[in-house]
Amino acid sequence: MITSKSNAWFRRVRNAIREHSDEIVIEGPKAVADAVAAGWKPIALPEFSPALLKSISDTKTSQGVIGLFERPRWTRDQIFSRDGIAVALDGVQDPGNVGTIVRLAAAFDAAGVILLPGCADPYGPKAIRASAGAILSVPIVAMTAEELLAIRRPLYAADSNGPTGENPEGILVMGSEGQGVSESIRKRAKPIAVETSGRVESLNVAAAAAILLWRSFRSRKGA
Amino acid sequence: MITSKSNAWFRRVRNAIREHSDEIVIEGPKAVADAVAAGWKPIALPEFSPALLKSISDTKTSQGVIGLFERPRWTRDQIFSRDGIAVALDGVQDPGNVGTIVRLAAAFDAAGVILLPGCADPYGPKAIRASAGAILSVPIVAMTAEELLAIRRPLYAADSNGPTGENPEGILVMGSEGQGVSESIRKRAKPIAVETSGRVESLNVAAAAAILLWRSFRSRKGA
Numbered sequence: 219m220i221t222s223k224s225n226a227w228f229r230r231v232r233n234a235i236r237e238h239s240d241e242i243v244i245e246g247p248k249a250v251a252d253a254v255a256a257g258w259k260p261i262a263l264p265e266f267s268p269a270l271l272k273s274i275s276d277t278k279t280s281q282g283v284i285g286l287f288e289r290p291r292w293t294r295d296q297i298f299s300r301d302g303i304a305v306a307l308d309g310v311q312d313p314g315n316v317g318t319i320v321r322l323a324a325a326f327d328a329a330g331v332i333l334l335p336g337c338a339d340p341y342g343p344k345a346i347r348a349s350a351g352a353i354l355s356v357p358i359v360a361m362t363a364e365e366l367l368a369i370r371r372p373l374y375a376a377d378s379n380g381p382t383g384e385n386p387e388g389i390l391v392m393g394s395e396g397q398g399v400s401e402s403i404r405k406r407a408k409p410i411a412v413e414t415s416g417r418v419e420s421l422n423v424a425a426a427a428a429i430l431l432w433r434s435f436r437s438r439k440g441a
Numbered sequence: 442m443i444t445s446k447s448n449a450w451f452r453r454v455r456n457a458i459r460e461h462s463d464e465i466v467i468e469g470p471k472a473v474a475d476a477v478a479a480g481w482k483p484i485a486l487p488e489f490s491p492a493l494l495k496s497i498s499d500t501k502t503s504q505g506v507i508g509l510f511e512r513p514r515w516t517r518d519q520i521f522s523r524d525g526i527a528v529a530l531d532g533v534q535d536p537g538n539v540g541t542i543v544r545l546a547a548a549f550d551a552a553g554v555i556l557l558p559g560c561a562d563p564y565g566p567k568a569i570r571a572s573a574g575a576i577l578s579v580p581i582v583a584m585t586a587e588e589l590l591a592i593r594r595p596l597y598a599a600d601s602n603g604p605t606g607e608n609p610e611g612i613l614v615m616g617s618e619g620q621g622v623s624e625s626i627r628k629r630a631k632p633i634a635v636e637t638s639g640r641v642e643s644l645n646v647a648a649a650a651a652i653l654l655w656r657s658f659r660s661r662k663g664a
Contacts (some may be wrong), residue, residue: 260657293582300491306529314537317647318645321641321644321645321648322644322645322648323645324638324640324641325637325638325640325641325648326637326638327638327640348645350618350642350643350645351639351641351642352640352641355640365557395573409601412655413655413658413659414548414549414658415547415550415576415658417547417548417550417578418544418547418548418575419573420546420573421544421545421548421651422541422545422571422573422646422647422651424540424645424648425544425545425647425648425651426651428644428645428648428649428651428652429651429652432635432636432652435636435637435638436636
């Protein structure tokens with residue numbers, strides 16, 4: 219058991235939690251076991267003393283189990299060679315929302331997640347926790363709006379004033395709650411909305427993504 | 442402008458943020474304006490110095506605007522005299538999820554929210570923020586499982602192993618992600634699930650609620 223803050227593994231894990239640039243940390247026996255079962259090899263499963271663990275991790279989530287993994291590197295082809303909708307996030311700053319949408323992408327068999335500028339890093343600890351183990355299995359790539367617009371796929375943009383009837387396919391862009399989808403994308407995309415009572419101005423971005431991705435999943439299955 | 446921590450209004454607001462037993466705090470110009478427009482009278486709209494404000498509030502959310510309101514008191518009749526599904530939360534501990542579900546209840550015209558034991562207080566600051574202004578307009582009552590089971594309405598329990606075809610009505614019970622719905626309720630309720638790819642074990646409780654409440658809303662409208 220590692221008890222010293224100067225231990226090399228401790229410093230590497232702490233760095234992965236803070237920076238998550240080359241290595242990332244998955245916490246908790248369930249999430250680590252799921253990652254291993256899915257074929258991901260941990261770089262290390264270090265055992266830290268309770269005091270060390272508490273200094274870097276939400277111990278309730280980790281239950282003492284921490285896995286250090288390589289940060290996944292996906293290519294665009296890994297998204298666009300697959301069936302299913304891709305969800306693009308535009309300025310979604312909250313890591314909990316980003317992680318929840320990664321989990322939804324797995325739940326509803328989306329081809330992957332595209333990160334446009336201004337999004338939280340999906341490999342940070344809060345987003346990884348919100349993904350509930352889905353973080354390693356969902357292809358995620360960063361792109362600019364220009365790069366996105368160059369892709370020849372149907373393009374939908376979530377917009378609370380849009381029509382509500384269609385099921386999205388191709389690429390679905392979800393904007394931030396304050397700003398919505400960037401104008402350059404909105405000009406080229408079909409708007410699509412979730413029908414509501416009108417008693418609220420908008421839905422939480424992950425709640426709207428849940429409904430739209432579920433609809434896309436159901437329509438692909440022919441239901 | 443109030444600048445002293447010993448000021449009576451400051452102490453009252455701080456207490457409402459911490460305890461929210463008789464009074465609650467709504468932050469931000471938009472949320473406060475929405476509450477006032479909906480007919481809620483603030484007890485006070487105190488102006489605090491930036492330093493005082495920072496000591497009690499997420500200043501990015503509040504933008505300097507804080508409204509002190511009476512904590513709403515709803516009766517069961519105010520839920521059950523209304524049309525629309527009621528959503529019951531069973532052990533949903535995360536205040537962000539509770540607030541997001543309050544917002545969904547408003548978005549999809551649910552009759553109200555029932556809090557079974559073990560839930561986060563919807564009038565705490567995190568839940569109020571997640572409700573995005575819906576907190577005052579949605580009837581919320583606390584109940585035990587026994588009291589819930591005495592209500593003569595169709596009863597559904599979210600259960601990832603349940604059938605996926607029906608639209609919920611009456612009362613929809615959502616459990617915690619770890620534990621699910623309590624056994625005493627599960628025994629008496631119809632299980633209902635959201636169809637997924639099977640690549641994740643479960644959905645985030647607010648994401649599942651979004652899809653089920655939206656389905657109920659659409660089916661009530663005859664769509």
